[in-house]
Amino acid sequence: GENVEQHxxxxxxxxxxSAVIKCTYSDSASNYFPWYKQELGKRPQLIIDIxxxxxxxxxxxxxxxxxxxxxxxxxxITETQPEDSAVYFCAAIEANQAGTALIFxxxxxxxxxx
Amino acid sequence: xxGVTQSPTHLIKTRGQQVTLRCSSQSGHNTVSWYQQALGQxxxxxxxxxxxxxxxxxxxxxxxxxxxxxxxxxxxxVNALExxxxxxxxxxxxxxxxGLSFFGxxxxxxxx
Numbered sequence: 001g002e003n004v005e006q007h008x009x010x011x012x013x014x015x016x017x018s019a020v021i022k023c024t025y026s027d028s029a030s031n032y033f034p035w036y037k038q039e040l041g042k043r044p045q046l047i048i049d050i051x052x053x054x055x056x057x058x059x060x061x062x063x064x065x066x067x068x069x070x071x072x073x074x075x076x077i078t079e080t081q082p083e084d085s086a087v088y089f090c091a092a093i094e095a096n097q098a099g100t101a102l103i104f105x106x107x108x109x110x111x112x113x114x
Numbered sequence: 115x116x117g118v119t120q121s122p123t124h125l126i127k128t129r130g131q132q133v134t135l136r137c138s139s140q141s142g143h144n145t146v147s148w149y150q151q152a153l154g155q156x157x158x159x160x161x162x163x164x165x166x167x168x169x170x171x172x173x174x175x176x177x178x179x180x181x182x183x184x185x186x187x188x189x190x191x192v193n194a195l196e197x198x199x200x201x202x203x204x205x206x207x208x209x210x211x212x213g214l215s216f217f218g219x220x221x222x223x224x225x226x
Contacts, residue, residue: 006156034214043204043217044157089156101147101170102206102215104156 002027002094006105013080015114023090023105024072032093033073034102035064039086047088048075080112117141118207118218126224127195135190135221139207145169146188147215148180151202163188164210192223200225 036044117140149157159172163182206215
């Protein structure tokens with residue numbers, strides 16, 4: 001089945017800096033890669049996603065890149081702000097049998113200091 | 115807000131007891147997935163329901179079971195609770211089994 005590895009586990013940046021979180025996946029059949037942001041005590045919130053027919057997608061200060069050959073994808077946050085502080089999870093969809101499951105990485109705790 | 119609601123928000127149970135958690139999916143969504151999120155970990159897939167049928171299952175024992183109703187709301191049942199079942203239980207709904215998943219706020223289950 002699918003396995004998703006996420007690095008780093010913690011990331012501290014100064015306000016205004018960029019932050020990059022990287023994930024690798026194992027199943028070459030995976031075709032959908034969402035990123036979720038989870039603030040303390042709250043639900044995971046979808047912030048951006050990418051499908052395997054696209055190499056890059058951008059939404060304001062957030063971008064995601066996908067390298068299908070190397071089986072890795074990354075989240076890029078530019079001009080970080082204190083409100084970006086949260087746990088970020090990458091995920092890959094596992095298209096097993098009829099159903100599809102999101103397989104999550106272990107998360108990256110991002111701290112943005114002002 | 116995602117339109118996905120879960121109840122209850124918090125629950126304390128004793129080891130060996132049974133628990134039922136509920137999820138109302140977003141309007142128009144026919145697929146519900148359940149995840150277990152232990153403290154400091156990413157969500158782990160339990161199972162998925164699509165049009166009232168189980169449509170995929172993760173590595174969880176049979177004492178984790180579920181239902182989906184004609185209005186696409188869903189229940190997660192856990193029998194013979196163990197201490198390690200203490201976690202945040204999240205449901206996510208999507209338009210179909212391939213679609214974007216939106217999470218509810220979760221049920222925090224504590225087993226003592």
